[in-house]
Amino acid sequence: MRQETLARSAWRVFHLRSATLNGKKGMMDIWILVQQRHFGIEEVTFGLIAEARHIIADVGKFGRITAVAFGNGLSEELPKLGAYGADRVIYLQEEDVAGYHGELFARELVRLVRRDKPSYLLTAQSAEADDLAPRLAALLETALISRTVDFKIGKNSQPYAVRTVSNGYLFEEIQIECPAPVIISFLPSVLTPDDPNERVRAEIQIEPLAAQPSDLKTKLIEVTEADPETLSLEEADVIVAGGRGVGKGESFDIIYQLAKALGACVGGTRPVIDWQTLPFESQIGQTGKTVAPRLIVNCGVSGANEYTAGMENSHLVIAINKDPRARIFRFADLGIIGDVHEILPTLIKRIQDLKDSGQASSAIYV
Amino acid sequence: MLTAFDLLLIAGAIFIMGAGFRKRWAVLQLGRQERPRRDLVGLIRYLFGQARILQNRKAGWAHLAVFFGFLIPLLVIILAQFDFAMPAVIAFLLSLTAELLGLAMLAGLIYFLLRRLGSNEPRAPQKTILPVVVLLFMVVTGFLAEGARLAIIPNGFSWSAPVGWLLSLTLPNAPLMMQLLIRLHFFTLLVFLAMLPFTFMRHLVAGSLNVYYRRSGSPRAVKLLLLEAEPTGAKSIKDFTWQQLLEAEACVSCGRCDEHCPAYQAAKPLSPRKVMQDILCQMEQIGAHGSKWSTEGVPLLEEAISSEEIWSCTTCMACVAHCPLYIEPLDKIADLRRYKVMGQGRLPEEARKMVRDLELFRDVYGKGISLRADWAVNRQVPLISDDSTKVDVLFWVGCAGAFHPRYQQTARELVKVLQAGSVNFGILGKNEFCCGDPIHRLGDASIFLELARENIKQFNRHGVQRVLTLCPHCYNTLKNDYPRLGAVIEVEHASQFVARLIDEQRIQLKYPLEKTLTAHDPCYLGRANQIYEPLRQICRAVPRLILKELDRSRESAFCCGGGGGRMWLHDGLGRRINQLRAEEISRAGVDMVATACPYCVTMLEDGINSLAMEKQIKVFDIVELVSRAMK
Numbered sequence: 001m002r003q004e005t006l007a008r009s010a011w012r013v014f015h016l017r018s019a020t021l022n023g024k025k026g027m028m029d030i031w032i033l034v035q036q037r038h039f040g041i042e043e044v045t046f047g048l049i050a051e052a053r054h055i056i057a058d059v060g061k062f063g064r065i066t067a068v069a070f071g072n073g074l075s076e077e078l079p080k081l082g083a084y085g086a087d088r089v090i091y092l093q094e095e096d097v098a099g100y101h102g103e104l105f106a107r108e109l110v111r112l113v114r115r116d117k118p119s120y121l122l123t124a125q126s127a128e129a130d131d132l133a134p135r136l137a138a139l140l141e142t143a144l145i146s147r148t149v150d151f152k153i154g155k156n157s158q159p160y161a162v163r164t165v166s167n168g169y170l171f172e173e174i175q176i177e178c179p180a181p182v183i184i185s186f187l188p189s190v191l192t193p194d195d196p197n198e199r200v201r202a203e204i205q206i207e208p209l210a211a212q213p214s215d216l217k218t219k220l221i222e223v224t225e226a227d228p229e230t231l232s233l234e235e236a237d238v239i240v241a242g243g244r245g246v247g248k249g250e251s252f253d254i255i256y257q258l259a260k261a262l263g264a265c266v267g268g269t270r271p272v273i274d275w276q277t278l279p280f281e282s283q284i285g286q287t288g289k290t291v292a293p294r295l296i297v298n299c300g301v302s303g304a305n306e307y308t309a310g311m312e313n314s315h316l317v318i319a320i321n322k323d324p325r326a327r328i329f330r331f332a333d334l335g336i337i338g339d340v341h342e343i344l345p346t347l348i349k350r351i352q353d354l355k356d357s358g359q360a361s362s363a364i365y366v
Numbered sequence: 367m368l369t370a371f372d373l374l375l376i377a378g379a380i381f382i383m384g385a386g387f388r389k390r391w392a393v394l395q396l397g398r399q400e401r402p403r404r405d406l407v408g409l410i411r412y413l414f415g416q417a418r419i420l421q422n423r424k425a426g427w428a429h430l431a432v433f434f435g436f437l438i439p440l441l442v443i444i445l446a447q448f449d450f451a452m453p454a455v456i457a458f459l460l461s462l463t464a465e466l467l468g469l470a471m472l473a474g475l476i477y478f479l480l481r482r483l484g485s486n487e488p489r490a491p492q493k494t495i496l497p498v499v500v501l502l503f504m505v506v507t508g509f510l511a512e513g514a515r516l517a518i519i520p521n522g523f524s525w526s527a528p529v530g531w532l533l534s535l536t537l538p539n540a541p542l543m544m545q546l547l548i549r550l551h552f553f554t555l556l557v558f559l560a561m562l563p564f565t566f567m568r569h570l571v572a573g574s575l576n577v578y579y580r581r582s583g584s585p586r587a588v589k590l591l592l593l594e595a596e597p598t599g600a601k602s603i604k605d606f607t608w609q610q611l612l613e614a615e616a617c618v619s620c621g622r623c624d625e626h627c628p629a630y631q632a633a634k635p636l637s638p639r640k641v642m643q644d645i646l647c648q649m650e651q652i653g654a655h656g657s658k659w660s661t662e663g664v665p666l667l668e669e670a671i672s673s674e675e676i677w678s679c680t681t682c683m684a685c686v687a688h689c690p691l692y693i694e695p696l697d698k699i700a701d702l703r704r705y706k707v708m709g710q711g712r713l714p715e716e717a718r719k720m721v722r723d724l725e726l727f728r729d730v731y732g733k734g735i736s737l738r739a740d741w742a743v744n745r746q747v748p749l750i751s752d753d754s755t756k757v758d759v760l761f762w763v764g765c766a767g768a769f770h771p772r773y774q775q776t777a778r779e780l781v782k783v784l785q786a787g788s789v790n791f792g793i794l795g796k797n798e799f800c801c802g803d804p805i806h807r808l809g810d811a812s813i814f815l816e817l818a819r820e821n822i823k824q825f826n827r828h829g830v831q832r833v834l835t836l837c838p839h840c841y842n843t844l845k846n847d848y849p850r851l852g853a854v855i856e857v858e859h860a861s862q863f864v865a866r867l868i869d870e871q872r873i874q875l876k877y878p879l880e881k882t883l884t885a886h887d888p889c890y891l892g893r894a895n896q897i898y899e900p901l902r903q904i905c906r907a908v909p910r911l912i913l914k915e916l917d918r919s920r921e922s923a924f925c926c927g928g929g930g931g932r933m934w935l936h937d938g939l940g941r942r943i944n945q946l947r948a949e950e951i952s953r954a955g956v957d958m959v960a961t962a963c964p965y966c967v968t969m970l971e972d973g974i975n976s977l978a979m980e981k982q983i984k985v986f987d988i989v990e991l992v993s994r995a996m997k
Contacts, residue, residue, distance in 0.1 A: 244975065271976060273938075280938055287716045287936045304972070305771050309731065327771065 047191025245300020386563025435471020
């Protein structure tokens with residue numbers, strides 16, 4: 001890590017000296033699209049930066065990583081991109097644009113790409129990126145590789161990508177012969193960020209939008225938040241999972257209450273599905289869904305391997321169980337020993353109070 | 367004496383019978399041709415012992431009575447058609463035997479008739495009443511003819527014909543009536559012969575043929591599919607071998623498979639009997655169409671047998687073990703699964719992750735080969751590699767032992783036991799792949815073969831001759847499937863191995879355990895490989911431990927519900943098999959249950975947990991029990 005940082009500072013020096021190198025031959029410029037959410041930068045973005053750095057390191061050439069961000073309210077967050085390894089940040093700031101706008105973003109990006117001619121454009125798959133990437137590919141008449149799990153420059157500088165096909169059942173390797181800039185869209189689950197170095201800063205260029213909102217054919221009218229109760233478990237950010245320890249029938253209502261307070265999806269272990277308290281779609285585990293939410297609260301779950309196989313990739317794990325020896329505690333970042341029915345009412349009340357006082361909005365987005 | 371007219375009638379009856387069987391035989395020929403094994407000795411032993419049929423006591427004895435009550439008197443009467451002298455004692459004895467057997471047959475037939483009339487089961491044997499009535503008529507006319515004959519030539523009481531003598535007392539001296547009765551008796555036999563192929567009674571021929579041609583080998587579980595040579599599973603009956611179709615032909619729909627099928631007992635959609643009867647029904651449809659089937663196309667098996675049915679099977683082999691006619695419904699279900707998976711690519715969604723894990727990581731838990739030996743870290747477990755010294759026995763850990771947290775513990779306990787017994791063993795570590803059982807049972811032969819060949823390559827490379835497995839599924843695969851793919855290994859299951867260590871006094875079980883315990887026989891150890899004793903032998907070797915058998919044990923042991931890939935399938939239909947078994951165990955009033963299989967341990971622990979008993983029954987692998995008693 002230390003060595004890497006040194007190496008990076010070395011070429012940063014070089015880069016600063018040759019700021020005019022922009023777009024010249026032999027220089028690899030990798031662009032990544034910044035993904036934001038509630039005025040914060042999503043972790044996959046840093047994962048993309050790490051991916052771009054590995055590509056540059058593999059080639060052994062000088063290269064530059066440019067992060068492109070849209071919208072407003074990100075100014076405070078942008079230095080993070082530098083800390084994670086981006087060299088330059090292009091920020092298309094527009095006060096009037098709240099949230100994502102496919103047509104506008106695509107137009108602006110095409111303009112920038114035509115101007116700077118990057119080598120590759122990396123995105124992480126999300127609802128927005130899945131809309132934007134095909135638009136870009138069409139406008140730029142270039143190739144788009146979706147569901148990518150790996151991207152490398154092979155022998156003879158031949159770039160290739162590995163992508164999943166058949167619903168993740170198989171992999172295929174794609175050799176890229178299309179001229180730059182090729183768009184590569186990664187599956188978020190394969191992206192892991194490197195450790196940040198807070199002292200490194202990136203050059204931030206603020207660009208005004210060229211297109212006027214009046215030129216656009218599409219208009220954003222309203223954003224409707226998904227109802228966690230109808231959201232598929234795999235897509236949920238926060239999950240409350242109930243197990244055998246919660247109990248049947250009405251006892252299970254406490255789980256719904258917590259989920260409501262947290263804005264979370266409800267999942268369950270197999271016994272709960274067997275009781276028909278929850279439908280099969282809500283089952284987490286070996287024969288159910290494999291989930292990786294930002295937060296999962298396991299209530300009354302003992303943590304058999306058949307369950308943990310479906311949730312072990314979750315980011316933050318909280319477990320509440322009566323049995324101090326329950327296996328679920330091995331997976332928990334926070335373990336609470338006690339009865340679900342004693343702890344949860346207090347917790348729900350605290351969350352409600354926080355929400356009522358208006359302090360909870362950021363606390364809930366873990 | 368037979369007249370020319372009688373001979374003509376016999377020829378006619380035989381002709382009708384032959385024509386009927388020929389038509390059915392033609393349908394069998396639609397199946398794939400395969401050279402079957404022939405077993406005349408086995409058939410004779412089967413016919414005269416009827417051991418399989420006697421597994422059901424009442425029906426078995428009734429069957430035995432009817433069988434011999436028909437066969438022996440028939441032979442005696444045929445013999446009587448020839449003129450030759452016989453010592454009187456032997457003739458009398460023959461007569462007495464024939465009469466007694468006739469009586470037994472009468473009792474058996476009445477039992478069967480009442481059973482059929484009293485049953486309101488929709489899938490009970492079909493077309494049985496008529497042949498039973500015909501047989502009854504035959505017995506009654508036989509006895510009456512005998513009585514009439516004795517009434518004409520009265521020679522007083524004779525011990526050789528008690529029933530005939532009794533009847534003769536009530537019958538008049540009328541030769542014409544006697545002739546009439548004899549004819550009636552004889553014609554009934556001819557009618558019976560002629561209707562053989564058209565009723566339930568064709569099992570006399572089809573069943574015997576099936577026993578004659580039955581497949582060999584004790585597990586006979588699921589035949590190995592070598593992709594190059596065979597079609598991918600069964601789409602229509604034409605994809606079965608003719609021997610498999612003969613099995614359907616032989617099925618009498620007695621329902622013993624259902625009685626023992628865990629899926630059927632748990633009210634899941636599967637009934638092995640229905641599977642066989644569906645196949646038979648399609649064969650009959652095709653038979654009825656005659657030559658038209660080739661133009662109209664054969665019906666597809668999936669029209670009759672739903673995917674819920676075939677995915678409900680745990681491949682526990684209870685249907686195979688309890689079929690009185692050596693029919694193997696499991697074998698057909700396996701072929702149907704193969705067609706679903708390899709022919710149509712319709713593996714149930716929830717199992718796909720496991721398949722992908724096998725393809726990418728070579729284990730069913732998706733952890734990766736590099737972590738395969740992590741359970742053994744710091745436990746002085748020798749690793750077999752190119753430059754290691756030769757070991758006596760390879761400890762085949764299996765995916766569960768290597769990765770499943772509950773069963774890693776068992777693997778470590780076995781290491782302790784082996785070390786205590788100074789066994790010179792080693793593991794393959796990251797050179798061991800999944801044996802392929804789960805995917806093989808789910809119906810994907812290609813991944814199975816790939817894994818198997820990789821593993822066999824490792825065996826050959828390191829000169830492995832003896833293998834010890836922790837999991838019965840690995841055991842069965844290594845023992846029965848791998849040799850056919852070129853492995854030359856001797857395989858032992860941990861329970862056998864440890865039982866031998868105890869026997870040879872290489873380990874001592876000193877510490878008493880004052881508990882009552884029951885044994886749960888894993889299907890792939892018991893029914894598949896007939897290994898029942900080691901489990902019990904070990905239990906008996908632990909001082910003060912009391913072993914109590916379950917109601918259903920050994921051959922009849924009830925499955926835990928985890929085999930056949932069921933561990934990776936959603937279980938939403940009917941009741942849960944593991945809970946049924948857990949209830950049975952709790953009824954036995956024991957403190958512990960010992961088994962010898964990772965699936966059984968997981969499933970039983972879950973089943974017992976679901977009962978929420980005050981004092982929970984503990985589930986142990988037999989190896990854990992041994993290491994506990996050694997400390």
